[in-house]
Amino acid sequence: MANWVKIDIENHPDKIKLKQIHAKEYPQLKEKLISLQKDWKDQAYADSLKTLIKEIDQTFIMQKEIMTSLATFDSYQDGITPILSESKSDEITTNINNLSVHLHRILDALKLTTSDQQISMIENMQLLSRTNFILLGFIIVLGFLLTIRLSSQIIKPVNSLHNLVNKVSKGELDNDSIKITNDEIGEMVGDVQKMVEGLKTTATFANEIGKGNLESEFAPLSEKDVLGNALITMRDNLVKVAKEDKQRNWSNEGYAAFGEILRNHYDSTNEMLDTFLIKLVKYVQANQGWLYIVNDEDENDPYLELKSVYAFDRKKFQTKRIGKGEGLAGQAWIEGDLIYLTDVPDSYVTITSGLGDSNPKAILIVPIKVNDTINGIMEFASFNEFQSYQVEFIQKLSETLASSLSTMKINERTKILLEESQKQRNQMHEQEEELRQNLEELQATQEEMKRKQENTDLFIQQLKAHELELMKENEILKSKV
Structure with a gap:
């Protein structure tokens, strides 16, 4: 503290060190002393330490006052402040010396107490050592007697158990008969025999799986039976x-069969759609099926036109059109996604069978689309719920059908255009022939008119010649008169 009062340099090492003591070192040391104080049994020492800490806190407060009053270089230029600070510094030095003496007294008392405790601990350890030595001798004698008495009852069962475990380690599951005694060895023998029986059951189950009997039942020995659970x-x-694999084969066979249907030649699109729908309803084991095709001949009024219906091996011809958003089929047309219902309203549709009319358990509506272009809608009703692989199969098949319909639609439009073009060519040929005939008639008429004109010109020339002759004769007659 004396250096702080005398040195007017702000960043002097002694000043920096004192700041660190105030900010970090003393608070940490104080916390450790308080923590140690809690474990002291002598309350007098604890109270002395509390008093010491309070006095140290007061001393640090006085130091803080000096550090604050002489914090800058200008504060040292004031003659009164350094003098007052030096007086306080002397008082602080005296307090620190007194605190140091007080602290050493506490430490000496603690050392004396610790020394007494160490002497007591050494005496207790010597007593404990002698007691342990006596107990060890007693245990050795008792163990020797017990070994002699129990060796005949333990060695033979243990050897038998060892032979059994050795066979199990080699994969032999012969359950040798071992006498089970009413002790820990007997329990071990019983557990090993249970293990052998469990391994036999596990081996039988593994053999059944190897034979392909995947329906074989098996209960593991416990929840932690690693082999059984595996x-x-x-x-x-x-x-x-x-x-x-079965579902994949089913799907692949279906793709092949329906691909063949789409590749075959049909007299009309309706014939192909009838064949396709009947086969598909039967293949997915549904009960009814409807197939709608988008009719966009009028671009301002497109609608779904019912092209094919199937129910119980007989065709029901119906005339029906569905607009966008009308019913579930119209909704699927707008959304462009499938609709699958397992809670079918009673009034939606009924399936007629030999037992009467019944509501279906599941309704599946799948858009026939490719490249986000919807060409139609397929709808199925069934007494059974559709499996996920069946729904996926129908979705993929609908894409193939959509491609075929697009191709057939393009071919039909091309055929119509070709027929119209051929018709136009025939009309043009007829018109050309008629025009040719008209030209020939016009040419004949022109030739006839030319011939008549020539005759007329010849007749006029003859008339003119005759007129000249008459005029000459008239002149001759006049001259004679």
Whole structure:
């Protein structure tokens, strides 16, 4: 503190160090002392430490006052402030010396107390060592006696158990008969025999899976039966793979069959759609089916036109048109996505069978679209819910049908254009022939008129010649008179 009063340099190392003591080192040391004080059993020492800490806090407050009053170089130029600060500094030095003496007294008392505790601890450890030595000798004698008494009852079962475990480690599951005693060894033998039986059951289950019997039942030995649970997981995965293969084969066979239908030649589009719908309803095991095609001949009034209906192997011819947003089919047309209902309203549709009229359990409506262009709608009703792989199959098949319909539509339009073009060519040929005939008649008429004109000109020339002759004769007659 004396250096702070005498040195007017703001960033002097002693000043920086004192600031660190106030800001960090003393608060940490104070916290440690308070923490240690809580573990002291002697309340007098604890109270002395509390008093010491309070006095140190007061001393630090006085130091803080000096540090604040002499914080800048200008504060040292004031003659009164350094003098007052030096007086306080002397008082602080005296307090620190007194605090140091007080602290050393506490430390000496604590050292004395610690020394007494160490002596007591050493005596207790010596007593404990002698007690442990006596107990160790007693345990050795008792263990020796117990070993002699129980060796005959333990060695033989343990050897038998060892032989059994050795066979199991080699994969032999012969359950040798071992006498089970009413002790821990007997419990171990029983557990090993249960393990052997469980392994036999697990091996039988594995053999059934190897034979392809994926419906074989098996219960694991426990929730933590690693091998049993692994076999069950393998069986379930094989069942899943077999199911997926079956569904994949079903889909591939369907794609091939319906691809053949679309490649065949038909007299009309309606004939192809009838064949396609009947086959598809049966293939997905539905009960009824409807197929609508977008009729956009009038661009201002497009609608869905019912082209094919199937129900129970007989064709029901109906005339029906559906506008955009009308019913579920019209809604699917607008949204461009499938609609699948499993809670079918009673008034939506009924399926007639030998047992009467019944409501379907599921309705599936799939747009026939390709490249976001909807060419139609397919709708199916069934007593059974449609499986996800069936819905996916119908969706992909609808894309193929949409492509075929687009191609057929283009071909039909091309055919119509060709017929119209041929008709126009025939009309033009007829008109050309008629024009040719008219030209020939006009040419004949012109030739006839030319011939008549020539005759007329010849007749006029003859008349003129005759007129000249008459005039000459008239002149001769006049001259004679």
